[in-house]
Amino acid sequence: MTKAVVKSKQEEEWQPKIIAFLCNWCSYAGADLAGVSRIQYPSNIRVVRVPCSGRINPMFIIKSLTDGWDGVVVSGCHPGDCHYITGNLVARRRFAMLKELLNFFGIEPDRVQFMWASAAEGELFAVMIRKLTELVIKLGPNKKFEKKW
Amino acid sequence: MVINMGNIQAENEEIQKNMREVARNLLNDKKVDMIIGYAQGTVPLSSSPIFIRNVEEVDNLIWDNLCYVNLARYVVPPLTEFVDNEKVNLKVGIVSRGCVARSLIHLAKEKQVNTENIKIIGIPCNGVVNRRRIEKELGEKEVLELSVSNDKVIVKGKDFEKELPYQDYLNELCKTCKVKSPPMSSSLSDVIVGDSLEVTSVEDDFADLVNFESQAPDEKWKVIKELLSDCTRCYACRQACPMCYCNLCFVDQNKPIWFGKTSDISDIIVFHLVRAMHMAGRCVGCGSCSSVCPMGIDLKIINRKLEKIVKERFDFTAGLDLEVMPPMMTQKMDDSEDFMLGEH
Numbered sequence: 001m002t003k004a005v006v007k008s009k010q011e012e013e014w015q016p017k018i019i020a021f022l023c024n025w026c027s028y029a030g031a032d033l034a035g036v037s038r039i040q041y042p043s044n045i046r047v048v049r050v051p052c053s054g055r056i057n058p059m060f061i062i063k064s065l066t067d068g069w070d071g072v073v074v075s076g077c078h079p080g081d082c083h084y085i086t087g088n089l090v091a092r093r094r095f096a097m098l099k100e101l102l103n104f105f106g107i108e109p110d111r112v113q114f115m116w117a118s119a120a121e122g123e124l125f126a127v128m129i130r131k132l133t134e135l136v137i138k139l140g141p142n143k144k145f146e147k148k149w
Numbered sequence: 150m151v152i153n154m155g156n157i158q159a160e161n162e163e164i165q166k167n168m169r170e171v172a173r174n175l176l177n178d179k180k181v182d183m184i185i186g187y188a189q190g191t192v193p194l195s196s197s198p199i200f201i202r203n204v205e206e207v208d209n210l211i212w213d214n215l216c217y218v219n220l221a222r223y224v225v226p227p228l229t230e231f232v233d234n235e236k237v238n239l240k241v242g243i244v245s246r247g248c249v250a251r252s253l254i255h256l257a258k259e260k261q262v263n264t265e266n267i268k269i270i271g272i273p274c275n276g277v278v279n280r281r282r283i284e285k286e287l288g289e290k291e292v293l294e295l296s297v298s299n300d301k302v303i304v305k306g307k308d309f310e311k312e313l314p315y316q317d318y319l320n321e322l323c324k325t326c327k328v329k330s331p332p333m334s335s336s337l338s339d340v341i342v343g344d345s346l347e348v349t350s351v352e353d354d355f356a357d358l359v360n361f362e363s364q365a366p367d368e369k370w371k372v373i374k375e376l377l378s379d380c381t382r383c384y385a386c387r388q389a390c391p392m393c394y395c396n397l398c399f400v401d402q403n404k405p406i407w408f409g410k411t412s413d414i415s416d417i418i419v420f421h422l423v424r425a426m427h428m429a430g431r432c433v434g435c436g437s438c439s440s441v442c443p444m445g446i447d448l449k450i451i452n453r454k455l456e457k458i459v460k461e462r463f464d465f466t467a468g469l470d471l472e473v474m475p476p477m478m479t480q481k482m483d484d485s486e487d488f489m490l491g492e493h
Contacts, residue, residue: 062423080482100454101458105370109366109488113490148413
């Protein structure tokens with residue numbers, strides 16, 4: 001019985017695993033709103049709640065990729081709405097730099113995504129997650145950082 | 150400044166003469182307690198840093214095309230102990246070509262050096278010869294003597310003598326360098342002595358990156374992999390860089406362990422990727438990371454890319470003046486969002 005279950009799981013179509021860093025004040029609440037409003041979005045994302053998008057060390061994103069996550073998404077408050085005034089603005093520059101560098105090193109740009117979603121935008125959050133999940137599915141599994149041994 | 154390609158030797162001698170004169174005056178007038186400069190290395194193809202406290206020693210200062218060390222390294226931790234580990238506010242004069250001066254200016258902006266305690270002894274640089282490339286070219290043969298004359302680098306050893314074209318053996322970053330002498334601005338007028346150059350902005354078309362950047366991600370990954378495959382992660386590039394002054398580097402951190410310690414290519418790439426991230430908006434492109442690499446890896450494309458991103462995105466060039474804030478230390482409400490996921 002158990003064997004059959006395992007087998008059927010392996011035969012299933014590959015589904016990406018996407019790690020989502022959501023800011024406590026806007027995007028996490030936005031995701032929550034999507035949930036309580038029963039808006040459907042792909043279950044591929046695993047949420048990590050952070051105090052602010054400015055809390056994201058670029059190392060978090062790089063480590064997620066090396067640990068084998070197929071996609072990374074960071075979401076924060078819209079510019080001007082940050083609970084800590086300029087946290088998301090500082091983060092925006094950092095992300096711009098990181099995304100260009102990842103692209104330069106040959107990591108597909110669609111694997112790492114940045115977005116804004118406010119606490120009232122449950123619908124938008126779901127739309128964005130649907131969109132980026134599709135993009136990651138198109139890219140396939142993240143194998144670049146796989147070690148030989 | 151126009152480089153007279155016909156006469157590099159004479160130009161070097163001129164630079165050396167002027168540099169010693171400036172250094173002597175600074176020490177005589179008690180404007181500085183110490184001069185940091187270059188001295189003849191103990192083996193051919195090398196130069197070593199020298200710390201001069203007495204006027205009599207000034208004649209040991211040299212300038213030639215093998216002075217590749219970025220001397221700004223000696224005024225930031227952990228190497229400050231070479232300068233003086235007791236006396237605070239020691240005044241030092243630093244022999245600086247364009248990139249060394251830019252490193253110092255950037256370090257002053259990051260509040261790592263106090264401009265009141267340094268004097269930049271400006272010299273007009275005419276390019277640094279990459280000794281690793283010469284060693285590679287000659288293979289096992291030992292070089293005993295190297296000289297530059299006209300547009301040739303002449304290397305002599307036991308039973309051989311070879312002429313190499315000067316332009317081909319320059320550091321890659323020196324070929325695209327636009328700031329050969331320390332950049333002068335009003336706030337720096339008492340800091341810079343000797344040669345200087347009026348620069349307010351640097352224009353560049355980054356034509357050398359076009360080929361690489363037009364490739365598909367998988368091809369880029371392959372090129373980067375090939376470039377870095379020799380890397381042994383000895384961290385010489387980090388040790389030579391004046392911008393790497395963190396007390397605890399992310400590679401030495403073990404709580405959390407940010408990335409693996411293996412010699413697997415994925416770990417090597419992560420090291421270089423994160424180092425590049427940390428250099429963003431701070432790298433002045435002095436090329437000392439490439440010069441010191443024992444495996445002869447040329448990190449030029451990464452340095453150039455950093456320069457390109459900050460120039461195009463934030464219209465900033467590192468180390469030109471004291472006023473403009475580095476891009477990663479500040480932000481604007483209307484920064485571009487072209488890289489972000491949109492609704493449509």
